[in-house]
Every structure is written in C-alpha cells, then in structure tokens.
Amino acid sequence: MSRATIGILDYEVGNLASVRHALHSLDYRCRISADPETLDQTDLLLLPGVGAFPHAMKSLAARGLDHFLRERARRGKPVLGICLGMQLLADSSNEICLTAGLGLIPGRVEHLERGDWHIGWNNIEIIRDDPVFGKTDGFSVYFNHSHVFNAAPEYQAAVARMDGAASAFTVAVRRDNVVGLQFHPEKSQRHGRELLSNVIERLIRA
16 A cells, blocks of 8 residues: 655745654655645645744735635545644634634634643543544643634534643544644654544545
8 A cells, every 4th residue: 555645735834844754754755835736636734833823824825725725625635734733724813813714614713711821741632432533532742832723512522621620622623524633743752643643544544
C-alpha cells in the first residue's frame, strides 16, 4: 500500500517544521505549499497555525486558500486543523476584533474563561464515540493558546480542564470529514503522534 500524502498549507502562519517532522516520523509524505493545485493532489489537508485569528484569515484569503479549503471540504475531502488551524474552522472569532472564519464547523472562538493563557500538558476527555479518536481518552497532550473554539455541542469530540476545574473547554471537534485539534499533537510525544496517526488514517479511509 502506498504511503498517504499530507498537504500542509503554507500561509506564513504556522509551525511547519515541527508538523512536517512529526508526519515524516509517522511515514507520511508531505507537500508544503500555498498552491491549491499542488495541495489538491494530496490525501488530506493539514491547516497548522500559530498567532492571531484575524491575521491568519487575512493570510489565507490573500492566497485564495480560504475558498479552496471550503471547496475541498464540500467535496468530502479530509481537512485537519491544529491549534489556531482548528479555530479557523469556526464561523467567527472575537480575538482582537470580530472576524469571520472558514465556517466549516458551527461555533465561535472566544477568550479562555480562566486565565489569559493556557500553556502546558493536560489530559483530554473523549466525549463522543468516534473511531477517528480511537482509544485516546486520558491522553496527555501539549497546549499553548489563549482562545477556545466554542463549537456547537453536536460537533464537540473532546474536552480538557484547567487546574482541576469542573468546567471544561472544547479541545477537539469533528464535522464529517473536517476535524480540529486545539492541542499540538506534533509536540505531544508518543501520545500525540499516536492520536495524530489515528485521526489521519481514519479520515483518509472514511
């Protein structure tokens, strides 16, 4: 069986090197590009992201990648967003200013209720019986963010809690062929890479 090829969107807002390294370690081919024709020849699109929502959406739009992502998702092709990339899947964000997102998964990005920033390791709680996430309940993964994606309940797949708080925030979402992960699986050692591999394989085979 030939190896799957992952298209990593290069829109100058993302940790491309660490994502590519993690994917290569899992034996995937990678194409890093901002060219829709090149990206369209891949098995799964991965949207990374580090930084502010408004700048990221502007960068996507400047390259025509916003329309490309929407069209690719509409055709049933798998899309995976990581960290800011997950948040961009939302309808909108209030980070800095109200900004429209890709609108691929209903919901809105808002500031964390507890604290200004969430950096460090937390266990995830799978709240949806979904083979895409496999046996990853309780996995410890790495976070670095100040905003969260408040997705509609039917699209929430996993949550986490800060400092033993009773209230949880969404850390994984899914709508058909589109999945978002708030944490950094590429920086989460063995658990992160196991989860990343499972999500990619299940989405490609769906």
